[in-house]
Amino acid sequence: MNGRPVRKMRKAVGKYWPWFLFACVAALWAYSLPQSDFDFGRKAGKNLASFLVEMASVLPPMFLLVGLFEIWVPRKVIERYAGLRSGMRAVPWMILLATVQAGTLYVAFPVAIGLWRKGCAPRNVFIYLGAFSAMKIPMLTFEVAFLGWRFSLARTLISIPVFIVLAVVMERLLPADFRPAGLEEQGEGADV
Amino acid sequence: MISLWIITGVALFVSLAADRKKTLAAIRRGLKMFVGVIPILLGVLAAVSLVLTAVTPRMLERILSGKGLLPFFSALGVGSIALIPGFIAYPLAAVLRQNGATVPVLAAFITSLMMVGVLTLPLEARFFGWRAALLRNGLALCGAVIVAAGMAWVLR
Numbered sequence: 001m002n003g004r005p006v007r008k009m010r011k012a013v014g015k016y017w018p019w020f021l022f023a024c025v026a027a028l029w030a031y032s033l034p035q036s037d038f039d040f041g042r043k044a045g046k047n048l049a050s051f052l053v054e055m056a057s058v059l060p061p062m063f064l065l066v067g068l069f070e071i072w073v074p075r076k077v078i079e080r081y082a083g084l085r086s087g088m089r090a091v092p093w094m095i096l097l098a099t100v101q102a103g104t105l106y107v108a109f110p111v112a113i114g115l116w117r118k119g120c121a122p123r124n125v126f127i128y129l130g131a132f133s134a135m136k137i138p139m140l141t142f143e144v145a146f147l148g149w150r151f152s153l154a155r156t157l158i159s160i161p162v163f164i165v166l167a168v169v170m171e172r173l174l175p176a177d178f179r180p181a182g183l184e185e186q187g188e189g190a191d192v
Numbered sequence: 193m194i195s196l197w198i199i200t201g202v203a204l205f206v207s208l209a210a211d212r213k214k215t216l217a218a219i220r221r222g223l224k225m226f227v228g229v230i231p232i233l234l235g236v237l238a239a240v241s242l243v244l245t246a247v248t249p250r251m252l253e254r255i256l257s258g259k260g261l262l263p264f265f266s267a268l269g270v271g272s273i274a275l276i277p278g279f280i281a282y283p284l285a286a287v288l289r290q291n292g293a294t295v296p297v298l299a300a301f302i303t304s305l306m307m308v309g310v311l312t313l314p315l316e317a318r319f320f321g322w323r324a325a326l327l328r329n330g331l332a333l334c335g336a337v338i339v340a341a342g343m344a345w346v347l348r
Contacts, residue, residue, distance in 0.1 A: 018235020018314075022238040025238045040245060046239035054277075055233060057193050059226060061200035067222025068203055071214050082261075086334065102193070104275065106233070106312055109319040110225055126328065139278045146282040147289070150347065155299055158342040159335075163307075168329045173327055188257045 130163025
């Protein structure tokens with residue numbers, strides 16, 4: 001009976017929650033500014049600011065590169081080296097692509113989508129994401145410094161087969177005609 | 193960071209020299225994608241900063257030190273939910289180890305921290321759709337358990 005207002009509300013929540021959360025942190029920050037005994041808001045604001053700086057310094061060039069990649073790189077090249085029939089040959093390429101980049105995992109999402117749209121096999125997209133999260137070179141030096149090379153080496157070497165197998169499982173579990181949703185609507189006309 | 197901007201600048205310049213129209217189309221595509229994710233990105237980062245502020249390193253030290261299965265599953269849980277930058281996570285892990293955290297606990301913490309992102313799920317779903325995002329994170333969590341078990345076996 002009242003399905004429509006509920007649906008409307010859910011839609012509004014779905015659309016505005018990010019701004020609401022953002023406003024919450026901003027309000028907490030402003031609230032705790034003049035107070036000396038309540039620094040939660042100040043810390044949260046500081047954390048958010050550092051995340052925003054990181055985002056602003058990495059994401060714009062990343063997205064521009066993905067745009068250039070989508071326009072210039074022929075679909076055939078990606079299909080040949082990382083497509084459905086590329087087999088295990090694609091793995092070193094995916095790992096190489098992932099390890100030279102820096103940043104948190106969400107930086108890799110636009111690149112992964114760009115690869116996917118160009119005919120990269122889902123398996124290889126997820127190998128890329130796995131390598132990105134498990135074995136980035138800048139992070140590795142950090143890990144060795146704090147946890148020792150035995151720990152880092154063992155973790156990296158164990159992670160490689162694990163994320164490759166997981167990527168293959170992931171490809172099996174997704175329907176064969178699966179297309180990543182979300183940004184699909186903005187991606188028309190890229191098939192060079 | 194700077195090298196990324198330089199590479200992008202050079203790539204844009206070369207592209208411009210080769211084909212003005214194509215380059216403009218590429219820029220438009222890139223910016224459109226970027227603008228499309230900005231709202232969700234802001235929301236996710238706000239949530240992450242709230243959690244990161246609420247959960248102090250001292251709390252984690254208390255939860256994750258010690259022996260048994262409870263620290264192990266706590267490590268998986270905390271690692272999956274939180275998004276802690278590497279320059280905080282690794283020093284923290286070193287402190288945890290000094291406090292008696294075991295190798296599997298550390299491995300579970302580090303691996304789930306990097307591979308699983310519950311807080312970033314909305315962002316991931318914006319790119320891949322909810323189905324693929326949930327599937328990837330679920331499998332990555334299993335992966336973290338496998339890596340931790342492997343670490344326990346190798347570094348006995």
